[in-house]
Amino acid sequence: MLRAEHLHKEFGSNVAVDDVTLSLREGELFGFLGPNGAGKTTTIRLMTGLLTPSSGRVWVGDADLQREPIAAKRLLGYVPDRPLVYEKLTGREFVRFMAALYELPKGAEAIAEKWFADFDLLDAADSLIATYSHGMKQKISLIGQLVHRPKVLLLDEPTVGLDPKGARTLRNALRQFCDEGLTILISTHLLPVAEMMCDRVGIMDKGRLIAQGTIPELQKVYQTDAGLEDLFLRLTDDGKGDASDWT
Amino acid sequence: MSDVRRAGRIVRWERIVAKRTFTTGSVRRVLGFVFIAIFFVSMALATVAPFFAGRESEGARNDFLFMLSLFGGAFLLYMQMLLMYNRIVIASSELLLTAPINGRTVLMARVAGGFRLSLLYAAAGLPLVIAYGMASHVLAVYYPLAVLFLVLESVMITALSLVIVMLLMVVLRRKISRDFLAVVSSVLAAAIFIAPRLFAFGRMGAAMSGQFWQGAAFYVLPFMWFARGLIALSGGAAVTVLYAVLSLLVTGASLALSLWIGQRSLHERLTRMTDEKDVQRRRKRRAAPARSPAGATLAAMDQTHAAVDRMQAPASPTRATMNEIQTAMDQTHAPGGQAWTTVKETQDAENSMQPLVSSARDRARTRWRIPAAVLAIGKKDLLRLKRTPGDLVSYLFPTIYLLYFLLQPSSSAGQSIIALVPLFLLVLTSTMGRIPIASFGIEGEQIWIYMQSPVTVNRLIGGKWLYSSIPTFLWWELLAILLGVLRAASHPLIGVLMVTGLWLVPSATALTLPFAVHGAAFKARRVGQRNVYVTRASGFYLLVLLPYLLVQSAAAAVASLPFLPLSLSLGWLTSGDPVWRVAIGLGVSLLLAVAASFVGWSMSTEAWRSKIVLLLQAGSLD
Structure with a gap:
């Protein structure tokens, strides 16, 4: 459903993303892990069309993101780490606005009412977003991205700023969306959460995707019984990313 | 260390930060210069043209000068109130407030830039001063004195705007939003500009005589002092000195009052205003109309039905497509987790209707x-x-x-x-x-x-x-x-x-x-x-x-x-x-x-x- 091939991005002399290739199946929940500055956000932005790659291609479904950006973007949803919302709109108005941007038929945003309830936003749905807390803005940003029924959803640190209940609701909702066929890529630092809910994970370090697969697959490749946290720390530790050192 | 020196240091650091934030290349600097030049030429055109239109009549010239003095003063007050608000309330003072610095020092550091800008506004009045001097055939000594007087009046109005903002901060027991201040300052400025005109409304139909602004009531308006001083100066009268002294007194008194208020309450007000944001947010959320989830969902479903109905009307879709939609809509009422799937199917069905719009x-x-x-x-x-x-x-x-x-x-x-x-x-x-x-x-x-x-x-x-x-x-x-x-x-x-x-x-x-x-x-x-x-x-x-x-x-x-x-x-x-x-x-x-x-x-x-x-x-x- 989402394919990236040999993605490469340079900012001046700095290589932010180096030859990243990955493919996500329909209904898959993919965890995108890596230390700060590893290039996760840049890769996600390349895959949402918010950055132009120096080289490499991205396909969303059958649409090439570079050649058919409009068709590809219709299938995409992206929730960045800092919520993108209009503070002078109410929650409902924002969702209606997003529905109109995707040119959905009038009334299509009604689907969002369920998520307003699920995310405890019903009481605040008619208040200006300026009065929302960071977590509430994060939730309304997510609802705004779900309203056009994307096929692929990319979330960059979505649980930052969410209270425990909100974080659990989000996790459950994401799992449920995947079960219903939505493909999700989630970038997170919460390794236990990634271990618990993701079908596969990818680990980035210094702009390169150094490992990807299910956790048992990674354990097999690197011949270890260590959990995801140990795997992550060993892989992203300088000079110790080579599996041969571990055996 | 005195408050003034502390404030001076803060200003210097903030200037370094500002310089690194707003970097400009040489091309942009040249373009900026050209733009400023055009702005001043336009201002000159706008202010000089009426003087030459009424150059034969001293009364008409003076009337226009009074009007511009009032308008310029009101406009400067409006701009400086917003600027002072930005500098005192909006600009992040959290770092300063955590340091052992009193409110007076923070205030002095913040308003320093506001006074620098008043000189820029004064520069916009230069064409007016020159045009008036030329039209009135004044002595050469008029020009430097008039420019000094113009600067003094600009600084006075800036000090007045500062004291108004400080008084508003103390008097209003709530956070002042920028919107609120913009409305207050514009209404105040409009009143300053319009009120004298309304007081003498009976004379509106009369030709401009130069006597219109001479009423005793207008002497107390500081915004008129610029025109009065300039007219007196063009005649070589010493009355200008009186207005200059008056302006200095008003400036000093305004600054002293502002600093006194700032010393007493700025620290406390700014801290409290930060807290009030959270309180206000909670209050607004509580005040939002409560909706029952069930009711909201039903209403939403009705909207979905309505949307599908609208889709049906112009397109005249086939029976089969309509049945698919109906089935999907029926499933929409299914509880809980199926909502995503069913609404998706509904919309897929709607999308499949697109080619039917064919007439x-x-x-x-x-x-x-x-x-x-x-x-x-x-x-x-x-x-x-x-x-x-x-x-x-x-x-x-x-x-x-x-x-x-x-x-x-x-x-x-x-x-x-x-x-x-x-x-x-x-x-x-x-x-x-x-x-x-x-x-x-x-x-x-x-x-x-x-x-x-x-x-x-x-x-x-x-x-x-x-x-x-x-x-x-x-x-x-x-x-x-x-x-x-x-x-x-x-x-x-x-x-x-x-x-x-x-x-x-x-x-x-x-x-x-x-x-x-x-x-x-x-x-x-x-x-x-x-x-x-x-x-x-x-x-x-x-x-x-x-x-x-x-x-x-x-x-x-x-x-x-x-x-x-x-x-x-x-x-x-x-x-x-x-x-x-x-x-x-x-x-x-x-x-x-x-x-x-x-x-x-x-x-x-x-x-x-x-x-x-x-x-x-x-x-x-x-």
């Missing part, structure tokens, strides 16, 4: 309908404008200024009206650029929403065009109606004005949009900091809009000459059949507008494409 009439209707995305962008921005009174009141000053001139007694019309054309153009240009120029910048980092959604360039530009044209168009029409109501213009002239607005405003907006795109500052909005919507580059719109309006005014003049109370002889323009003149004038104006709209639209799309290439390459908004 010629439907195709034409679809083609000529304004796309939903365009309407949504326009509506979103209009809602924002409505909820940001601070931006809306920016129309108030130009309106007052124009009305003031347009409501002059008929005896001063004629030649002086023609002389005021540059001034009108300046005001119109500034007003027409107000909303469009910030239309892209107000998006801030939310601009990514458009970039990640399937919105085409044309739809985005269309949405912004729609949004930018509507407020200015309404302003234009309202102004025309006001003129008609107040009988300052004949009804046919009002008609010409109103009709011209239909294309003049959208075309002027279109010409402004490329500069709005180019100068947009897509920066993250930060709580506790002043939002910057546009860079200085956007100000260059004046260079295009001013000549455009000049050409348009020539075309409009051809149409409106038959309705003006003028006895000018301008060849075929004032002779012959008025109907043809109106038709030709309006026709040329319309053609110009179409051409300008086309050019503006093309340049906007190109500017946007360049902008997104930059954004997509850099990935940064800053």
